[in-house]
Amino acid sequence: MSTSASFAELVEIMARLRRPGGCPWDREQTHQSIKPYLIEEAYEVLEAIDAQDDTELCTELGDLLLQVVFHAEMASERGAFGIDDVVRAICEKLIRRHPHVFADVQVKDAEEVLQNWARIKAAERQHRADSSALAGVPRGMPALLRAQRLGEKAGRVGFDWERVDDVLAKIQEELDELRAACQLGDKQAAEAELGDLIYAATNLARHLGFSAEDALTKTSDRFTQRFRYIEERLRAAGKDIKHTPLSEQEALWQEAKTRA
Helix, strand or coil, X not given: CCHHHHHHHHHHHHHHHHCCCCCHHHHHCCHHHHHHHHHHHHHHHHHHHHCCXXXXXXXXXHHHHHHHHXXXXXXXXXXXXXXXXXXXXXXXXXXXXXXXXXXXXCCCCHHHHHHHHHXXXXXXXXXXXXXXXXXXXXXXXXXXXXXXXXXXXXXXXXXXXXXXXXXXXXXXXXXXXXXXXXXHCCHHHXXXXXXXXXXXXXHHHHHHCCCHHHHHHHHHHHHHHHHHHHHHHHHHCCXXXXXXXXXXXXXXXXXXXXXX
């Protein structure tokens, strides 16, 4: 089956599920009701990528595609737009933002491609209500990812540190301010300063060339693995972790670190 035929079949299946006589559950759904599934499916795609599992990645990409088709079908039912409009819009955007491929613009490297992309995107936004350089970063994104994207967008228009050492100095400054707020017992100020510290850390990740979101996920994975090791060792010894001295837990923690 060709790509166009298989995609058309998916669109028709979704339409049939929504028609009278179709699936009662699918017919009851709205953009709001299925919104959580879009996010869930996106995370499952990321998990399959991290696991380097091509079979699972294929399955999860299909589930994510279904969400796009589902939303487009609901929009089509009320006469707003259809899946063809969605596909046409992204095709036009890709062609418009790649003039070095589809027109006669010359670029020397990937960095210049990004600069052109940013300029084209900014021109597109001139006629929108929000023309800020920070536009297009949804507030609903994971906070760590959103922070790094905001820093990236600000950096593209020159609002950025020049060197990694400058970012490290900012992190130290924010840590000192957090310590001062804690010493004063000012919880509101401490919350603000902790946020500033975390935000500065996302900018460090950006300057070092990796994702703060991925870095924290890997740290959480390591913590989970090591903590479970402590639980298993104590359980094997007939001990309850809640009644085990912290010094013994720490010793097992150090032991776990040598194993991973």
